Every structure is written in C-alpha cells, then in structure tokens.
Amino acid sequence: MIDELDARLIALLADEPRIGVLECSRRLSVARGTVQARLDRLQQRGVIRGFGPEVDPAALGYQVTAFVTLEIRQAGGHDSVAARLAAIPEVIEVHTITGGGDMLCRIVGRGNQDLQRVIDLIVDVEGVHRTSTVIALATPVHQRTLPLVHAAVRQ
C-alpha cells in the first residue's frame, strides 16, 4: 500500500511541513524528481488528502470538546439530520454508528456553559429524539496518523 520511502517522506513532512521538495530530496538522499513523483502519487491515490492549515479550536476560544450520541426518529433518515447538524459550526464531526445510539458527533464550545448552548441547538434539530453527552476532560493522545503510516509500510 505504501513503501518505506513513502513513509519516510510523510514522516519528514509531518515533522517539518515547510521544507519543500528540494530539501526533502536532500534529507532522504533521493533525486528531487523522485520526491515530486512520490508526492503526486500519494496525493492522487488519496493517501495524502492535502496540506491544509491545522486549526486548533482551543486557540480560537473553543476550549471544551464533547462527544454527543444521538438517537433520532427513524422516519426521515440520517441524511436530513446530518445536514442540519452540519449547519452548526460547533459540530466538528458526525458519524452514523452501530449500537445503542444512531449518530455520534464531536462538538466544541467556549466553556461548559457554551457547550450547553450547542447541545440545545442539536436537540432542537428536527428528527433528533434524545442526546447523551460525554465531555473530554483531557486528551492524552491527540489525533495522529503517523503510527499508521509506519504500520502500513510494505504491503
């Protein structure tokens, strides 16, 4: 799925994103064209989605993260609910899930009180029946993919 050079390239870019193709080729001891071609292929295959800026919600004032499990009215379907959830900026991610609930959202708020406001917005969404929220107190492991990249090498 990915070879070792790809993995080293991704790791290098993850570590120092602003170094550019030429510098990468020097660090990896390969030709510049190779790095360029690898990057093109990785992006084309969708392994690398892009190089967008990673924004930290906390630095924007949204200091609380929570996960909300939704039960929805089956009539109407998930899609219309998802669309309405997507209209709320503080809703950062939405999944449909197996198990007791129907959907799982990640949301943020400027504080616990503000979180209540966001939850109320969600509860008011048409089709949402019940919600249950857990607040993230700390995040010992922040979202990461590098270990996966290394685990996926050679296959």
Added chain:
Amino acid sequence: MIDELDARLIALLADEPRIGVLECSRRLSVARGTVQARLDRLQQRGVIRGFGPEVDPAALGYQVTAFVTLEIRQAGGHDSVAARLAAIPEVIEVHTITGGGDMLCRIVGRGNQDLQRVIDLIVDVEGVHRTSTVIALATPVHQRTLPLVHAAVRQ
C-alpha cells in the same frame, strides 16, 4: 480572537494549500508582508498548528473506524493506561471523559475482523477493565474547523 483577514487567509489556505505567500497576498489584495506577518502570528499563537500532510487511514487500508469506551481500574491512574494505548498504532486518539466510562478512544482497522484484533490489544492493556465499542458506519461530516474559524471572527 481572530479578525476577518485572518479568517479569509485560513479559508484560502484550506482551499488551496500549496499557493504560497505571494499568491495569497494577491488573492486577498494585501501586501505580501502582511500575509507573512499574519501567518507568523497565527502560528505563534497556536491558532494554526502547522501544515502537515493529512493522511487518510482508509487509503492506507484501514477502512473501519470505531470508538471504544473504556472502563479502567482506578488504581494506577489514567496515564499509564494512556501510555500503553499510545503504543498501539491503530489507536488514533485518546480522551479521558466524564460519564459512565473513563476513556474514549478512536481506533481503526483493516476490516471488522481486524478491528477485533485491535480491540483485543486494548482489552489486554494493563488497567483496562471493560470496553464497549461502536463502529462508525458512515461519516456525513468529516472533521472540520473552517466553520469555527468563521464563527470566531471579530471578538
């Protein structure tokens, strides 16, 4: 916390990450130095964490995402459990949480069967008492921060 130019800059970079400072300044109709200074400040304040490559686990073969809620033995504390979880590449994110469970992890696997292997790894972690897993069937809203950026303008 952020002004409108910052927001437009972030949105622009999110849309076309590889355009460079000069092109940004043209698109936003400001001087190059301004863009450069804004970017520096945004990164320094931690609003922009970086420009690392966004890797898609699915493209690496990890096509299933799940959320695992852990109950842990209180003795020993969260930290040692978190450290052991961090050693598992398929564990992509770990939070400590309020409510019934003690921790919430996001994990990935190459398929439902592979997910079982990952869950078994988690169950085997010393200090983990019980787990309960929900599988993400679909993801109508992928992780995003742009709406937040716009919502945070002018404050």
Added chain:
DNA sequence: GATCAGGGTGTACAGGTTGCTCAGCTATTT
C-alpha cells in the same frame, strides 16, 4: 497636542526553489 507602538504598504535584492523536460540506467514484467 505630542509621542508612541503596532500594523499596514511598497520597494528592493540576492539566492533558492519550482515546474518541466530530457536522456540514460536498472529492475521487473510479459
């Protein structure tokens, strides 16, 4: 009213980087 700091503008320059192309080389596949 005067002074000041912070942020924006334009300009300038050298040096580095990018995008692209080419020919040659090596493995692996057919």
Added chain:
DNA sequence: AAATAGCTGAGCAACCTGTACACCCTGATC
C-alpha cells in the same frame, strides 16, 4: 528479447522567499 515503470542527474527560465528599509496611518497614552 522487449517493454514498462521508476529513479537519476542535469539543465533552464520563471518565480518565490527571506529579509531589510522607509514611510504612513490609527488608536492609546502622556
């Protein structure tokens, strides 16, 4: 044996970056 895919090193023009400087405006402070 021939073909395909990928890597290498080289070359070139166009462009971008980092950095510095002088100047201007604005709101805040004295």
